[in-house]
Amino acid sequence: xxxxxxxxxxxxxxxxxxxxxxxxxxxxxxxxxxxxxxxxxxxxxxxxxxxxxxxxxxxxxxxxxxxxxxxxxxxxxxxxxxxxxxxxxxxxxxxxxxxxxxxxxxxxxxxxxxxxxxxxxxxxxxxxxxxxxxxxxxxxxxxxxxxxxxxxxxxxxxxxxxxxxxxxxxxxxxxxxxxxxxxxxxxxxxxxxxxxxxxxxxxxxxxxxxxxxxxxxxxxxxxxxxxxxxxxxxxx
Amino acid sequence: xxxxxxxxxxxxxxxxxxxxxxxxxxxxxxxxxxxxxxxxxxxxxxxxxxxxxxxxxxxxxxxxxxxxxxxxxxxxxxxxxxxxxxxxxxxxxxxxxxxxxxxxxxxxxxxxxxxxxxxxxxxxxxxxxxxxxxxxxxxxxxxxxxxxxxxxxxxxxxxxxxxxxxxxxxxxxxxxxxxxxxxxxxxxxxxxxxxxxxxxxxxxxxxxxxxxxxxxxxxxxxxxxxxxxxxxxxxx
DNA sequence: GCATCTACCTACCACTTGGTAGGCAGGCAG
DNA sequence: CTGCCTGCCTACCAAGTGGTAGGTAGATGC
Numbered sequence: 001x002x003x004x005x006x007x008x009x010x011x012x013x014x015x016x017x018x019x020x021x022x023x024x025x026x027x028x029x030x031x032x033x034x035x036x037x038x039x040x041x042x043x044x045x046x047x048x049x050x051x052x053x054x055x056x057x058x059x060x061x062x063x064x065x066x067x068x069x070x071x072x073x074x075x076x077x078x079x080x081x082x083x084x085x086x087x088x089x090x091x092x093x094x095x096x097x098x099x100x101x102x103x104x105x106x107x108x109x110x111x112x113x114x115x116x117x118x119x120x121x122x123x124x125x126x127x128x129x130x131x132x133x134x135x136x137x138x139x140x141x142x143x144x145x146x147x148x149x150x151x152x153x154x155x156x157x158x159x160x161x162x163x164x165x166x167x168x169x170x171x172x173x174x175x176x177x178x179x180x181x182x183x184x185x186x187x188x189x190x191x192x193x194x195x196x197x198x199x200x201x202x203x204x205x206x207x208x209x210x211x212x213x214x215x216x217x218x219x220x221x222x223x224x225x226x227x228x229x230x231x232x233x234x235x236x
Numbered sequence: 237x238x239x240x241x242x243x244x245x246x247x248x249x250x251x252x253x254x255x256x257x258x259x260x261x262x263x264x265x266x267x268x269x270x271x272x273x274x275x276x277x278x279x280x281x282x283x284x285x286x287x288x289x290x291x292x293x294x295x296x297x298x299x300x301x302x303x304x305x306x307x308x309x310x311x312x313x314x315x316x317x318x319x320x321x322x323x324x325x326x327x328x329x330x331x332x333x334x335x336x337x338x339x340x341x342x343x344x345x346x347x348x349x350x351x352x353x354x355x356x357x358x359x360x361x362x363x364x365x366x367x368x369x370x371x372x373x374x375x376x377x378x379x380x381x382x383x384x385x386x387x388x389x390x391x392x393x394x395x396x397x398x399x400x401x402x403x404x405x406x407x408x409x410x411x412x413x414x415x416x417x418x419x420x421x422x423x424x425x426x427x428x429x430x431x432x433x434x435x436x437x438x439x440x441x442x443x444x445x446x447x448x449x450x451x452x453x454x455x456x457x458x459x460x461x462x463x464x465x466x467x468x469x470x471x472x
Numbered sequence: 473g474c475a476t477c478t479a480c481c482t483a484c485c486a487c488t489t490g491g492t493a494g495g496c497a498g499g500c501a502g
Numbered sequence: 503c504t505g506c507c508t509g510c511c512t513a514c515c516a517a518g519t520g521g522t523a524g525g526t527a528g529a530t531g532c
Contacts, residue, residue, distance in 0.1 A: 011509085027350060029266035033490065045492080046510050054490065106349060109406070113342060113349075114263060116408035123412050131413050148439060155432035158413045159403055163436075165410075166402035167395055170345070172352035174401075176359050177367050177394045196391035200399075203384060204436040208444045247479080269520065281522080282480050290520065 012050045014040050020061050024103035027110055028058055062111060065104055066126055072097060077133055086137065091160070091201055095194055098168045105169035131157050138205070148207050160201050167197050248286045250276050256297050260339035263346055264294055298347060301340055302362055308333060313369055322373065327396070327437055331430055334404045341405035367393050374441070384443050396437050403433050 018039035022031045033054055037044045051057040076093050098105040112119045135154050141147035167175075171193060179189045254275035258267045269290055273283045287293040312329050334341040348355045371390050377383035403411075407429060415425045 027263060027265060029263060030350070032488075034488085042509095043511060044490085045512085048491065049509065052491095109345070109402075110349060112406045112409040113346060114266075116406075119409035120412040123410060128413060148444075150435060150439075152428065152432045152435075154413060155429055156436065158411055158429065159399065159433055159436050161413075162403045162406060162410055163395065163399055166345075166406070167398045170348045170352075170398060170402070173348040173355035174359060174398055175394055176356040177364060177390060177397075192388065193391055193394065196388045197395055199386060199388075200392065200395050200436070200440040203386075203440040208384075268518080270518085278479095279481060280520085281482085284521065285479065288521095 011040070011042065011046075015047055015050055015057070016061055016064055019057055020065070020107060021103055023058065023061060024106040024110065028114060033057075061107070062122075065107060066122065069097065069104075070126060073130060077130060087202070087205065090134070091164070091198055094161075094164050095168070095198060098164060099190065099194060102168055102171065105165045108165055109169040127161075141206075146207065147205055151205060156205065160205075163197060163201060167193065247276070247278065247282075251278075251283060251286055251293070252297055252300055255293055256301070256343060257339055259294065259297060260342040260346070264350060269293075297343070298358075301343060302358065305333065305340075306362060309366060313366060323438070323441065326370070327400070327434055330397075330400050331404070331434060334400060335426065335430060338404055338407065341401045344401055345405040363397075377442075382443065383441055387441060392441065396441075399433060399437060403429065 015036065019031070019036050022036055022039065033044050033047055036057070037047045040047065047057075051060060072093065076090050108119075131154070134157055138147055138151060138153040138156065142149060142151060142153075171190060175189070175193055251272065255267070255272050258272055258275065269280050269283055272293070273280045276283065283293075287296060308329065312326050344355075367390070370393055374383055374387060374389040374392065378385060378387060378389075407426060411425070411429055
């Protein structure tokens with residue numbers, strides 16, 4: 001067995017990692033402190049020495065995940081260029097964050113189901129400010145004709161987040177539909193899954209102008225907002 | 237729906253209802269047989285008389301949900317007209333099914349997280365045949381120019397299902413972003429949420445042709461040929 | 473009358489749960 | 503050396519878990 005689990009690392013860290021994995025896999029209620037202690041290789045009271053209660057352990061796990069996320073997020077928003085590239089950067093980094101460790105997605109989704117009120121508060125605190133930035137960006141894009149006129153910015157963001165988190169979290173189960181049977185590549189299935197996910201998020205936000213080679217003028221969706229030909233989409 | 241809490245209704249039915257609600261709300265592991273029995277108003281052994289074990293109760297709850305769904309689904313696919321209307325009918329009915337009782341969405345999502353293998357098997361059995369029909373429809377639409385060229389039909393369906401189920405299941409938590417603070421209307425928030433959800437599903441599938449005043453290559457598309465209908469999903 | 477079946481009950485079981493009490497080895501400061 | 507703190511341990515606890523044993527009131531069938 002993996003006894004060289006790097007005992008150098010602080011025990012608390014190893015507890016957090018094991019708890020994260022088990023909570024994500026089986027859920028909080030279905031995970032006993034005993035099983036976490038076993039995974040770490042210590043006795044249960046030793047675990048409770050580091051985290052005074054099971055609920056404190058849960059909060060610590062969640063905290064670590066959110067702080068990790070909050071560490072990577074601001075960079076994205078600041079490094080944003082403009083137009084679609086900003087969007088691509090954000091969504092691709094988000095997808096990368098959750099695909100790198102799908103337990104993150106599972107954990108968040110479970111929390112959202114188990115403790116909606118608490119999660120709501122956490123989201124309002126952690127994600128709302130960032131979401132406001134993005135929704136302003138969407139509104140500007142809409143005025144400029146880059147973004148579809150019928151997009152509801154706030155609601156769109158909710159669905160985009162949900163799309164990423166949930167589809168990654170449930171890939172093992174719901175993703176069964178999209179997989180090819182013969183193909184051994186679990187990885188290629190996931191890539192295909194994620195590619196389509198990004199496509200859906202993009203396509204439902206932006207207009208299809210380049211694809212049709214049509215400039216954003218006479219449009220039924222929105223009154224031709226004066227002279228906004230300036231910001232032409234980047235040819236690609 | 238008659239909220240017949242009286243003793244007239246079969247006890248088994250009342251157990252199933254209570255269990256559905258509690259499993260969806262707190263999760264399977266976090267729900268004790270005692271709490272289900274309390275909700276129904278009977279003793280625990282009486283509950284175990286109707287369902288021989290907790291796991292059998294879970295299966296019965298899941299079965300009832302899926303059979304209900306399988307009862308409404310074939311009608312949709314058969315009553316399909318053509319083009320976008322078929323899509324609209326399917327997605328709107330699906331959304332209606334899950335918004336009518338959000339516990340349905342929560343329950344399915346929880347099962348997907350808790351028992352991915354089992355859920356995968358259930359999906360392959362119950363949803364795969366139907367999904368094949370839809371993906372053929374998407375392929376035809378793509379050839380006809382109605383559907384965007386870059387859609388991955390199988391993967392799209394997965395995301396569409398996921399989008400509906402997950403966003404409805406997590407509305408109370410993740411949906412916090414999209415809600416207006418002053419507005420008391422939980423209902424109008426949900427409607428706005430759902431409207432955008434349908435929009436995302438549509439917009440990421442179809443091309444924007446009408447909006448631009450361009451007619452798609454007129455091509456006759458029809459419901460699945462009657463010979464292929466044999467593989468339609470059947471009840472459990 | 474009498475046996476049987478259904479639907480429910482009380483009383484109990486073995487086991488697991490989160491959590492506590494208290495002890496013990498070792499590092500380290502005075 | 504003593505005294506104290508950290509980190510981990512064994513031993514234990516009350517409460518709750520899923521589940522069983524066995525009994526009983528009432529309806530049904532012969």
